[in-house]
Amino acid sequence: xAVRIQREDFDLGEELHLIRAGRRDLGxxxxxxxxxxxxxxxxxxxxxxxxxxxxxxxxxxxxxxREAAARWPLQAVLILHRxxxxxxxxxxxxxxTASAHRxxxxxxxxxxxxxxxxxxxxWKKETTPEGARWVxxxxxxxxxxxxxxxxxxS
Amino acid sequence: xxxxLRYFAWLRERIGLPGETIETGAATVADLVEELRAREDRYAxxxxxxxxxxxxxxxxxAGLDAxxxxxxEVAFFPPMTGG
Numbered sequence: 001x002a003v004r005i006q007r008e009d010f011d012l013g014e015e016l017h018l019i020r021a022g023r024r025d026l027g028x029x030x031x032x033x034x035x036x037x038x039x040x041x042x043x044x045x046x047x048x049x050x051x052x053x054x055x056x057x058x059x060x061x062x063x064x065x066r067e068a069a070a071r072w073p074l075q076a077v078l079i080l081h082r083x084x085x086x087x088x089x090x091x092x093x094x095x096x097t098a099s100a101h102r103x104x105x106x107x108x109x110x111x112x113x114x115x116x117x118x119x120x121x122x123w124k125k126e127t128t129p130e131g132a133r134w135v136x137x138x139x140x141x142x143x144x145x146x147x148x149x150x151x152x153x154s
Numbered sequence: 155x156x157x158x159l160r161y162f163a164w165l166r167e168r169i170g171l172p173g174e175t176i177e178t179g180a181a182t183v184a185d186l187v188e189e190l191r192a193r194e195d196r197y198a199x200x201x202x203x204x205x206x207x208x209x210x211x212x213x214x215x216a217g218l219d220a221x222x223x224x225x226x227e228v229a230f231f232p233p234m235t236g237g
Contacts, residue, residue: 034237051162051163053160053162053210053213053229053231055160055213055227056210056213056214056229059213059214060213081236092237093236093237113237116236116237117234117235117236117237118233118234118235118236119215119234119236120234120236120237121162121210121229121231121234121236122234122235122236122237123162123163123231123232123234123235124235125163134163134164134232135235136233136235137232137233137234137235142233
């Protein structure tokens with residue numbers, strides 16, 4: 001189980017290799033990687049700045065990770081999220097989940113993503129040719145949490 | 155009591171500060187927001203739509219009615235957009 005918050009890029013292949021290195025008990029390893037797109041609707045995106053709340057970010061991600069581990073039989077979890085200035089094509093973040101069987105690994109990875117979207121203190125600011133703007137949270141992201149029967153925000 | 159405030163994303167930009175230390179007698183987050191709104195226009199503007207503002211007390215998400223007695227740090231920010 002690991003949480004990493006960093007400015008630097010990461011090597012997806014290397015991260016997945018490290019998770020399974022020396023292990024013979026894993027039957028499934030699922031990963032998701034979030035990337036910076038060059039468009040948002042009709043607007044061209046030339047850059048993406050990610051701000052976060054350092055004192056809270058690790059705590060929030062660890063809580064999400066603990067919740068996933070309590071719900072599925074996971075043998076490994078990695079949540080890695082970058083912050084700072086990014087460009088289209090750059091990697092923003094990744095999650096990886098390992099389990100004996102694929103269903104748990106797939107479901108847990110989706111769960112981590114749904115919670116990370118609206119419960120981890122990150123904010124995105126896009127740069128477009130018309131200027132910079134903060135990315136609005138999407139109602140669909142909040143709705144995605146409901147399927148996990150999450151407790152409502154107090 | 156003395157309280158550390160933190161502002162993020164467009165709240166930080168509208169208020170013009172990443173954070174500050176204040177003295178307050180506010181009992182709840184909502185009382186604190188009222189105090190801040192009354193200070194200056196930039197605060198009133200930042201806190202004009204509380205439906206678009208999220209709150210954390212000592213790094214845990216909290217509601218507007220949450221008490222702040224004993225809290226060290228209160229953060230205000232827009233809905234999160236991670237991932």
